[in-house]
Amino acid sequence: MRTEMKRLLxxxxxxxxxxxxxxxxxxxxxxSYYRQWISPYGSPLEYRESALSMTLGGIFFxxxxxxxxxxxxxxxxxLQIDDLRSGMTDLHLIRSSLGKxxxxxxxxxxxxxxxxxxxxxxxxxxxxxxxxxPYDPVAYPEHGGIFVPGTLFHDWAPVCHGLLIYLEITVGIxxxxxxxxxxxxxxxxxxxxxxxxxxxxxxxxxxxxANISYYLFGVLVPNPSTLYNxxxxxxxxxxxxxxxxxxxxxxxxxxxxxxxxxxRHE
Amino acid sequence: xxxxxxxxxxxxxxxxxxAHSPRTIxxxxxxxxxxxxxxxxxxxxxxxTSLYAYWGESVFYFLSTGFGxxxxxxxxxxxxxxxxxxxxxxxxxxxxxxxRGRWYASQVLFCLLVTILMMVVLxxxxxxxxxxxxxxxxxxxxxxxxxxxSEIEYQLATAFALELPVPQACWLAAAVLFCFWFVMxxxxxxxxxxxxxxxxxxxYATLLSLKVIVLxxxxxxxxxxxxxxxxxxCNIANTQGDFEGVPTIVTVLLVYAxxxxxxLLIGYLKCRYMDLQFxxxxx
Numbered sequence: 001m002r003t004e005m006k007r008l009l010x011x012x013x014x015x016x017x018x019x020x021x022x023x024x025x026x027x028x029x030x031x032s033y034y035r036q037w038i039s040p041y042g043s044p045l046e047y048r049e050s051a052l053s054m055t056l057g058g059i060f061f062x063x064x065x066x067x068x069x070x071x072x073x074x075x076x077x078x079l080q081i082d083d084l085r086s087g088m089t090d091l092h093l094i095r096s097s098l099g100k101x102x103x104x105x106x107x108x109x110x111x112x113x114x115x116x117x118x119x120x121x122x123x124x125x126x127x128x129x130x131x132x133x134p135y136d137p138v139a140y141p142e143h144g145g146i147f148v149p150g151t152l153f154h155d156w157a158p159v160c161h162g163l164l165i166y167l168e169i170t171v172g173i174x175x176x177x178x179x180x181x182x183x184x185x186x187x188x189x190x191x192x193x194x195x196x197x198x199x200x201x202x203x204x205x206x207x208x209x210a211n212i213s214y215y216l217f218g219v220l221v222p223n224p225s226t227l228y229n230x231x232x233x234x235x236x237x238x239x240x241x242x243x244x245x246x247x248x249x250x251x252x253x254x255x256x257x258x259x260x261x262x263x264r265h266e
Numbered sequence: 267x268x269x270x271x272x273x274x275x276x277x278x279x280x281x282x283x284x285a286h287s288p289r290t291i292x293x294x295x296x297x298x299x300x301x302x303x304x305x306x307x308x309x310x311x312x313x314x315t316s317l318y319a320y321w322g323e324s325v326f327y328f329l330s331t332g333f334g335x336x337x338x339x340x341x342x343x344x345x346x347x348x349x350x351x352x353x354x355x356x357x358x359x360x361x362x363x364x365x366r367g368r369w370y371a372s373q374v375l376f377c378l379l380v381t382i383l384m385m386v387v388l389x390x391x392x393x394x395x396x397x398x399x400x401x402x403x404x405x406x407x408x409x410x411x412x413x414x415x416s417e418i419e420y421q422l423a424t425a426f427a428l429e430l431p432v433p434q435a436c437w438l439a440a441a442v443l444f445c446f447w448f449v450m451x452x453x454x455x456x457x458x459x460x461x462x463x464x465x466x467x468x469x470y471a472t473l474l475s476l477k478v479i480v481l482x483x484x485x486x487x488x489x490x491x492x493x494x495x496x497x498x499x500c501n502i503a504n505t506q507g508d509f510e511g512v513p514t515i516v517t518v519l520l521v522y523a524x525x526x527x528x529x530l531l532i533g534y535l536k537c538r539y540m541d542l543q544f545x546x547x548x549x
Binding site: 023024028031032033034035041057061063064067084095191195196199200203206207210211212215242 | 288303342481482
């Protein structure tokens with residue numbers, strides 16, 4: 001496990017994925033910062049956004065949400081394909097067992113996805129807290145009113161300049177990215193194509209997010225970005241975690257079946 | 267005649283390879299799913315608002331909006347054509363039985379056919395799934411509503427298109443979308459000829475995704491160029507401040523034509539003198 005993690009964490013593609021996701025998060029913040037603080041046509045002083053708003057804007061705006069599964073799977077899925085193509089998987093299995101190999105691969109993929117999502121977001125939050133004013137609706141009334149009453153974020157926002165929100169999103173985005181990294185691994189063993197192994201999770205995410213299940217079967221499922229988006233409620237979070245656990249189990253089963261098929265050279 | 271037959275068999279080979287590629291099948295399925303959802307949205311919109319729409323103007327609607335999910339649909343189309351020319355032994359056999367000129371012509375024709383095929387399939391799927399809400403008739407339903415009401419709440423077509431006959435507006439919309447996708451497919455082929463398939467893919471994917479990642483409205487004072495701003499008639503009308511209707515569209519089409527001509531020339535010159543090898547690693 002340690003070797004596998006070391007291999008993942010020393011891979012340049014892992015840091016490239018983290019950087020891409022970090023840059024995606026800046027898609028809202030940098031233009032907003034420019035408009036409000038630098039541009040001569042910008043907002044007057046009293047309308048400047050808080051650090052919390054700047055940090056969450058990238059997620060609410062949407063681009064980063066779509067690319068999260070792409071970046072999450074970039075860490076581990078291409079390495080799995082390299083293993084399969086180079087015959088490294090067979091060598092691993094000679095010195096170990098299939099069960100151990102599967103457990104190591106899935107756990108390291110989940111951790112790498114978790115780190116890509118959560119570290120990029122945490123860094124993003126730290127930077128914008130350093131650059132702009134912290135969320136404080138008492139001192140700056142214009143900071144208030146960004147969350148819908150009755151949601152978790154509305155209740156948590158006043159605590160330590162929104163610290164609880166930052167922590168929840170860091171964990172939520174990490175968990176979501178971890179699950180998509182596992183989906184990427186399942187894709188990699190069934191379709192050993194590096195490009196497809198990172199784009200299929202993104203496509204599945206997009207179809208899920210666009211409510212394909214409703215269009216096809218009339219069934220509404222929780223939005224896949226619920227765990228790190230606004231308008232969170234306890235019931236909504238529980239339903240999303242359950243949905244993700246089912247997806248995670250499905251991903252693991254598909255990975256096991258696909259890998260067994262691969263190593264038997266069927 | 268033998269030249270035509272030779273190019274035809276080369277194109278058929280390319281198309282067969284392309285159609286059996288996992289990239290084509292998987293991306294195609296996702297594009298079809300997105301198109302299906304967009305068509306159902308259009309149908310629901312018409313039913314919810316009690317509007318009616320004719321077949322012709324619906325063709326314009328789908329073509330002018332790029333079937334609703336332009337960035338993702340284009341990115342998936344990019345994946346579908348990312349292997350042009352496919353790196354397999356079949357290419358070498360084709361070259362032995364033909365020559366560089368014909369091989370190049372077959373690649374150009376392949377890009378052309380794939381783009382047309384994509385548009386025809388998406389249009390058929392869109393019309394097929396929204397047909398319960400469509401009515402037979404001619405002209406613009408928007409104009410009929412405008413004539414009967416002083417102020418209409420919803421307008422289906424872009425304002426400038428209402429001044430044109432429906433078939434002409436449809437051809438213009440189709441031409442713009444075709445040029446955008448063809449330039450995309452062909453530039454990937456040219457990048458592949460230069461041995462940099464990853465670079466072309468990365469560059470185009472970045473340009474497409476920047477449109478949905480960056481909040482461009484906040485940077486409106488910079489006159490930034492984004493290819494997807496010229497992908498559909500709706501995008502051109504919405505993003506060009508000095509939009510004048512047909513003259514602007516014709517100018518855009520002329521720019522596309524010169525880009526295509528440039529790419530054709532670069533590709534031809536490169537193909538004529540390069541050492542053609544098809545045994546490299548996959549993208």
